Amino acid sequence: MNFFKEFRKQEFLVLLYRIFLAYFFYQIARFLFWYFNRDLIKVDSLSDYFSLSFHGIAFDTTAILYVNALFILLSIIPVIINTKKNYQKFLFLLYFITNGIAYAMNFGDMVYFRFSQMRLTSAALQVAQHENNIFKVFTSSIVQNPFVLIGFVLFMTLWVFLYKKVKITEHRPVKLVPYFIWSVVLLCVTTVLAVGGIRGDFKHSTRPINLVDANRFARLPSQGNMVLNSTFSFFRTLNTNNFNEVHFVDEKFITENIHPYKLYERKVENHPNIIIFIVESFGREYSGAFNRDKNIKDYVSYTPFIDSLANQSLIFPNTFANGRQSIHGMSSVLAGIPSLTDAFTSSPYSNQKIQSIVSVCNEMGYDTSFYHGAPNGSMGFLGFGNILGFKHYFGKTEYNNDNDFDGMWSIWDEPFLQYFAKNTGEKQPFMTTVFTASSHHPFKIPEKYNGKFKKGKNQMHEPIQYTDYAIKKYFETAKKQPWFKNTIFVFTGDHTNEVYYPEYEKMMNRFAVPLIFYSPNSEYHLKGVNPEFAQQIDIYPTLADLIGYNKKIRSWGRSLVSEKQEAPIIANSDGAVEQFIIGNYIYRFDGKEVLGVFEKTDLGLEKNLLNQLKNKPEVQKGMLSAKAWYQDYMDRVINRKLY
Secondary structure: OHHHHHHOHHHHHHHHHHHHHHHHHHHHHHHHHHHHOOOOOOOOOHHHHHHHHHHHHHHHHHHHHHHHHHHHHHHHOOOOHHHOHHHHHHHHHHHHHHHHHHHHHHHHHHHHHHHHOOOOOOHHHHHHHOOOOHHHHHHHHHHHOHHHHHHHHHHHHHHHHHHHHOOOOOOOOOOHHHHHHHHHHHHHHHHHHHHHHHHOOOOOOOOOOOHHHHHHHOOOHHHHHHHOOHHHHHHHOOOOOOOOOOOOOOHHHHHHHOOOEEOOOOOOOOOOEEEEEEEOOOOHHHOHHHOOOOOOOOOOOOOHHHHHHHOOOEEOOOEEOOOOOHHHHHHHHHHOOOOOOOOHHHOOOOOOOOOOHHHHHHHOOOEEEEEEOOOOOHHHHHHHHHHHOOOEEEOHHHHOOHHHEOOOOOEOHHHHHHHHHHHOOOOOOEEEEEEOOOOOOOOOOOHHHOOOOOOOOOOOHHHHHHHHHHHHHHHHHHOOOOOHHHEEEEEEEOOOOOOOOHHHHOOHHHHEEOEEEEOOOHHHOOOEEOOOOEEHHHHHHHHHHHOOOOOOEEOOOOOOOOOOOOOOEEEEEOOOOEEEEEOOEEEEEOOOOEEEEEEOOOOOOOOOOHHHHOOOHHHHHHHHHHHHHHHHHHHHHHOOOOO
């Protein structure tokens, strides 16, 4: 019996019970949240409700661990007095002060959600700091919705009652050595579990879950709010929201110079199928077709098939990514939404109605689908795909053959692209996107291909050759499909990866990706080399133009095949500062002021000409245009005008 006391079995079981209570009451809050907002969050059946609630446990885990981290630590840290009455009273106060505040967020959100249409986030702090009537608003809300306060008090009272039902018997350890050994073991195990719980997963292939991941389990974007809890959404967005409305110019300037809406009037009788390849880590550096005029000494290409395809395509050898991560690439390519200092997809504003090439194609009767060979939900693709409105999602689960799993990230590109080729096109016209995965850290290829590809100058060169080979094999299969002839293919990278040549070490070239438009149908006139600057967010309007969508679209990009003369504004961010290429210059902007002006050819951003050029009319207009673009972006994201 003493052995178990030194093992601290009772203390550990009581700790589990107390944490379990938090899970229990979070599910009660979830039910109440849904019940009072059931007209806004449609749930069709009991099974749907339980499915959403079940998947919400992962988000509850993160929230509960955030709130109870100190309580858990103080409960298991070996200080000998853990079981004493006064120490347990202290833990009681700590537990209910922290959990009470966090739980109150969920009750307040039962009302607040009706106005915000999204879960509570740290953006609420920014709203509050600009208001001087917050107390009035709060008291008025309580008066109008007394159930919030009454329900909170009742359930907190029940929580306290249940907490006190299970008590720890006071015990002073006699054998200190086993006491401390077991305590250290318990502390280490708890730490590992807590880290995994806060991240939302123990898998290497996933980043910590955020708000957009809730949509992985929702049929409708609004249901993602039910999967979430307000504590999670608040903590996950702390110190990550750099989205603020700004006012630099009037709307007339934006309309005349930023052109946030585009209209193309191409007449298309037989709507083409669309296949978009977003190739993992596909930097422009790796492909010879995009470096013919770069004058790079001893240049070597690692994409022989892509090079041959480029010879039959319309290519843009001066294309830039609009983000830094895979999920940024998805929002840029498909929805024309770049990522600035903070990514839109992990922002408090990601869960809203968004016009995109997906919504456009859905409107035109296309069958839309998304393919990614990683575990479903990896990288946030499933959640964001649901927001965009893809009708079908095909991931590792649907592939259903773990023998082709690379052991780290996903199904190897070659077999997955074969699956993609054969599984596509049951209904036409269709629009589908595949996100490859093998050209990525840890830079491996299937064992059967060891020695087939040249090692190259860095680790990326071998796996990018494997992906190029996988795409070649894909085309061998795709050409046999009945839909191939009337299909437009797009190839680009999500972001760059390892670089070797100094040309691609330059700041702006850290965003250098390829862009290819190919079709075996000559009617689309997709041939040639266009040296104009282009970007990922141009893909969406270009495709909308090519398929004959003759309505206005919201887009900061432009159609690259339109006869209209549209001046591009290239936009991205290094994670700290926004970057714009406008006219003959590159502008660096911190959200308030332009910090630098560089010649368009100075891709390394080596010579800041701000002081010399700030009075030049072209530069003055360029600086104002950068601010206007930023203003419009913030306005549309924050005020939910992305449709």
